Amino acid sequence: MELLLQTLINGILAAGIYALVASGLALAVGVVGIVNxxxxxxxxxxxxxxxxxxxxxxxxxMISLGLAAIVLFLVGAITYYGLIRPVLAAPELNQMLLTFxxxxxxxxxxxxxxxxxxxxxxxxxxxxxxxxxGVSFGVPPFAAFVLSVGLLGGLYWFxxxxxxxxxxxxxxxxxxxxxxxxxxxxxxYLLAFGLSAALAGVAGVMLSVMLYASPTVGFAYTLKAFAxxxxxxxxxxxxxxxAAIVLALAEAVVSTYVPGGGGxxxxxxxxxxxxxxxxxxxxLA
Amino acid sequence: MLKVSGLTKRFGGVxxxxxxxxxxxxxxxxxxxGPNGAGKSTLLNLLSGLTRPDAGRIEFLGLEITHSxxxxxxxxxxxxxxxxxxxxxEMTVRENLMVGALYGKPGTSLxxxxxxxxQVLELTGLSAKADTEAGELTLLEDKRLELARALxxxxxxxxxxxxxxxxxxxxxxxxxxxxxxxxxxxxTVLFIEHLMPVVRALADRVVVMDYGQVxxxxxxxxxxxNARVREAYLGRSA
Amino acid sequence: xxxxxxxxxxxxxxxxxxxxxxxxxxxxxxQFAFLVSGLALAWDLLARTGQLxxxxxxxxxLGAYATALSIPALGTIPALLVGGGIAALSSLLLGLATLxxxxxxxxxxxxxxxxxxxTLVLKAQFTGGSIGLPxxxxxxxxxxxxxxxxxxxxxxxxxxVSLLMxxxxxxxxxxxxxxxxxxxxxxxxxxxxxxLVAFMISACLAGLAGGVYAMKTxxxxxxxxxxxxxxxxxxxxxxxxxxxxTTGPLLGxxxxxxxxxxxxxxxxxxxxxxxGVILVLTILFLPKGLMGLxxxxxxxxxx
Numbered sequence: 001m002e003l004l005l006q007t008l009i010n011g012i013l014a015a016g017i018y019a020l021v022a023s024g025l026a027l028a029v030g031v032v033g034i035v036n037x038x039x040x041x042x043x044x045x046x047x048x049x050x051x052x053x054x055x056x057x058x059x060x061x062m063i064s065l066g067l068a069a070i071v072l073f074l075v076g077a078i079t080y081y082g083l084i085r086p087v088l089a090a091p092e093l094n095q096m097l098l099t100f101x102x103x104x105x106x107x108x109x110x111x112x113x114x115x116x117x118x119x120x121x122x123x124x125x126x127x128x129x130x131x132x133x134g135v136s137f138g139v140p141p142f143a144a145f146v147l148s149v150g151l152l153g154g155l156y157w158f159x160x161x162x163x164x165x166x167x168x169x170x171x172x173x174x175x176x177x178x179x180x181x182x183x184x185x186x187x188x189y190l191l192a193f194g195l196s197a198a199l200a201g202v203a204g205v206m207l208s209v210m211l212y213a214s215p216t217v218g219f220a221y222t223l224k225a226f227a228x229x230x231x232x233x234x235x236x237x238x239x240x241x242x243a244a245i246v247l248a249l250a251e252a253v254v255s256t257y258v259p260g261g262g263g264x265x266x267x268x269x270x271x272x273x274x275x276x277x278x279x280x281x282x283x284l285a
Numbered sequence: 286m287l288k289v290s291g292l293t294k295r296f297g298g299v300x301x302x303x304x305x306x307x308x309x310x311x312x313x314x315x316x317x318x319g320p321n322g323a324g325k326s327t328l329l330n331l332l333s334g335l336t337r338p339d340a341g342r343i344e345f346l347g348l349e350i351t352h353s354x355x356x357x358x359x360x361x362x363x364x365x366x367x368x369x370x371x372x373x374x375e376m377t378v379r380e381n382l383m384v385g386a387l388y389g390k391p392g393t394s395l396x397x398x399x400x401x402x403x404q405v406l407e408l409t410g411l412s413a414k415a416d417t418e419a420g421e422l423t424l425l426e427d428k429r430l431e432l433a434r435a436l437x438x439x440x441x442x443x444x445x446x447x448x449x450x451x452x453x454x455x456x457x458x459x460x461x462x463x464x465x466x467x468x469x470x471x472x473t474v475l476f477i478e479h480l481m482p483v484v485r486a487l488a489d490r491v492v493v494m495d496y497g498q499v500x501x502x503x504x505x506x507x508x509x510x511n512a513r514v515r516e517a518y519l520g521r522s523a
Numbered sequence: 524x525x526x527x528x529x530x531x532x533x534x535x536x537x538x539x540x541x542x543x544x545x546x547x548x549x550x551x552x553x554q555f556a557f558l559v560s561g562l563a564l565a566w567d568l569l570a571r572t573g574q575l576x577x578x579x580x581x582x583x584x585l586g587a588y589a590t591a592l593s594i595p596a597l598g599t600i601p602a603l604l605v606g607g608g609i610a611a612l613s614s615l616l617l618g619l620a621t622l623x624x625x626x627x628x629x630x631x632x633x634x635x636x637x638x639x640x641x642t643l644v645l646k647a648q649f650t651g652g653s654i655g656l657p658x659x660x661x662x663x664x665x666x667x668x669x670x671x672x673x674x675x676x677x678x679x680x681x682x683x684v685s686l687l688m689x690x691x692x693x694x695x696x697x698x699x700x701x702x703x704x705x706x707x708x709x710x711x712x713x714x715x716x717x718x719l720v721a722f723m724i725s726a727c728l729a730g731l732a733g734g735v736y737a738m739k740t741x742x743x744x745x746x747x748x749x750x751x752x753x754x755x756x757x758x759x760x761x762x763x764x765x766x767x768x769t770t771g772p773l774l775g776x777x778x779x780x781x782x783x784x785x786x787x788x789x790x791x792x793x794x795x796x797x798x799g800v801i802l803v804l805t806i807l808f809l810p811k812g813l814m815g816l817x818x819x820x821x822x823x824x825x826x
Contacts, residue, residue, distance in 0.1 A: 035631075087806065090806075090810075092626050092627060093575050093626055093630075094810070096575070096626070096627050096630060097762065098802070098803055100755075101759075101799045101801075101802030101806065102799065102803060104795055104796070104802065105796055105799025106799070107795075107799075108794070108796035109793075109796055111793035111796075112796065115792075116792060219751075223634070223638070226631055227635075260646070263645060263646055264642065264646065267642040270635040270639045271635075273631060273632065273635040274620075274635050274636070277624055277631065277632045277635075278620045278621060278632070334708075335708075335709070354708070355709050356709075356711050359708075359709060359710060359711040364709075367706065371703050373699055373702040373706075374702060375698065376698060376699075380698075384695045384696065384698075384699040384710050384712065385711065387692050387695055387696070388695070388699075388710055388711035388712045389710060391711075434710065435709075437710075438711055
């Protein structure tokens with residue numbers, strides 16, 4: 001019973017950061033119409049920003065969060081402006097290949113700069129745990145969860161209650177023919193892509209504490225985010241949170257109850273992608 | 286030749302085809318007309334298999350094809366030209382036609398297909414453009430290609446979806462002559478059209494649809510005089 | 524065409540040329556280039572139907588493992604056939620499940636497939652798991668150049684299949700499927716069957732290349748054989764060289780793998796950066812690849 005409870009709590013806590021990364025991806029897909037393979041690399045950059053600030057200046061990750069958000073917003077905006085915008089009118093596959101290329105390039109640039117080692121931001125509170133009844137959980141995952149919930153709440157508030165958010169949704173819902181993009185639409189795209197990258201970057205800072213910073217840390221999260229948004233329905237932001245919970249719980253259950261589960265966890269999100277897509281493929285047929 | 290009975294298709298709450306009954310007789314030219322949104326294009330998609338019906342039955346040359354996939358209907362002799370021309374841009378006109386000629390009838394050899402393509406090119410007046418890339422054609426030539434490609438599958442019944450849309454009156458009349466030549470070569474034709482002069486010039490028989498239902502059927506003059514038809518058109522144009 | 528022939532001829536006579544002290548290194552690098560180019564040619568065959576696969580690294584890896592595991596019992600050539608067969612079989616299963624998916628959905632599904640395959644190989648016992656799997660050399664090491672010529676043979680087979688498919692009736696169906704699936708169906712093309720056939724031929728060739736690769740490296744690990752890097756190579760080379768052509772992937776393979784080999788010497792890990800950058804630049808500035816560039820040059824001269 002306690003094992004089950006612990007498993008469920010682990011799953012729910014992990015779901016927060018999943019939802020954060022996936023919401024960013026859903027924003028890029030839903031608003032700009034770009035399936036961004038480099039999304040996880042934005043998280044990777046966030047993780048390294050946090051690591052470098054911590055090592056060089058002793059800045060706490062809690063503070064890096066804001067800095068990483070700004071840096072990644074800029075990275076996202078520049079990526080959009082310089083690389084994505086030129087291919088908005090190109091076939092979908094070209095757009096996908098372009099972001100795939102960006103992903104491969106960023107991963108390997110990081111590899112050249114930092115090597116393949118994993119680097120952890122070891123704060124004082126990193127190993128701290130909270131015990132409640134028979135279950136316990138680490139402080140960083142709990143903080144990450146609370147932060148994720150807060151940020152997602154902010155995102156939904158922004159999209160649902162503000163004028164600008166309304167404009168973003170309007171652009172998402174009736175995407176104009178490429179080539180006919182007005183200046184306002186372009187600005188919305190820029191904003192959405194920047195926000196998307198910023199969300200990934202913030203998640204990356206959390207990863208630098210909970211997991212580590214490494215060149216390939218982000219790619220796994222791109223794939224998990226794919227699994228989530230495919231489950232939710234591509235570009236459907238509202239379905240992201242429940243889908244993230246499903247994925248995280250499934251992973252937690254596998255890692256607790258399947259013998260040698262550690263390695264199999266890696267297969268869970270692929271199975272989810274696979275089942276969701278295959279189901280989709282037969283429904284379409 | 287083609288018998289449709291009780292054919293029904295709903296999209297959400299909209300009934301795009303409501304118990305449609307229809308018969309196409311061998312050798313005729315049948316026009317399907319109706320106001321925008323009457324369900325004409327849905328009907329064609331149901332006939333060529335791109336949309337699956339919720340209920341009803343389609344019979345072609347005595348065999349049921351209600352649930353057949355599009356390619357099987359094509360093999361049986363059902364050709365289709367689209368309203369929005371979608372040529373294969375990276376191929377020449379000839380190569381576009383080769384696709385239909387090779388795959389429209391299973392087991393066609395390259396040599397036979399080339400002969401079919403030559404005939405279709407001549408019939409549709411595209412011989413001079415045979416080796417032009419499809420992406421470089423004019424609108425009129427695009428429309429001809431769309432027709433020619435449907436013909437390259439050697440259909441017994443040809444479904445035409447507003448192939449005259451966007452043409453100038455003189456061009457449309459040229460196209461009318463082309464469709465007449467096609468019929469003379471032994472192909473039955475069912476076409477959707479908005480331009481009444483074209484319908485009058487071509488159709489042996491007219492079927493009128495409104496709100497997914499067939500509301501009238503008969504020779505052009507009789508249908509044009511029909512009160513329900515007039516209401517359907519006039520009542521909506523306001 | 525001429526270019527392709529010249530490249531293959533060079534591959535055949537390369538071991539006989541006076542290469543001096545670089546001989547061993549050059550032959551090894553060339554062998555790798557042939558296998559990767561063969562993989563790229565194979566990938567392009569599926570791309571002709573409009574499907575973008577990220578699973579070709581996995582077919583390569585499956586071919587490598589299946590060949591490695593069956594060499595002791597069957598010998599070199601039959602083991603290679605097993606490798607190609609296993610890859611084709613897995614593509615059939617994957618294709619039946621996913622080939623109705625279009626565009627990015629198919630790409631994501633194939634990516635998921637390759638990661639699941641890697642996990643399976645890592646977790647299974649008979650594959651050596653994460654420790655890896657030693658492989659016997661080609662023909663039990665009886666011919667020093669055996670592995671090299673097997674690689675040349677794979678490249679020639681891939682080139683011939685690519686050329687033959689360009690000239691076959693299937694080419695019309697593949698191009699039609701790529702350029703408009705609904706229209707192709709109404710013209711009588713069974714698009715799912717066409718995609719499945721292309722997928723199987725493509726995966727089989729990838730598996731063959733993987734099998735020869737196994738005998739070349741003599742040791743397989745899941746991270747190497749199923750790494751994403753191979754899938755990246757398989758798709759960047761044809762895109763850079765020129766999609767839907769035979770000479771494009773050959774020429775692209777020669778150039779990119781040379782660059783890769785040089786970079787591996789200089790910077791080691793991280794050499795894949797060249798693939799990322801080339802992919803981005805090609806999509807932005809050279810949408811038809813090198814072949815498009817050559818055609819434009821030629822067209823300009825004739826005009």
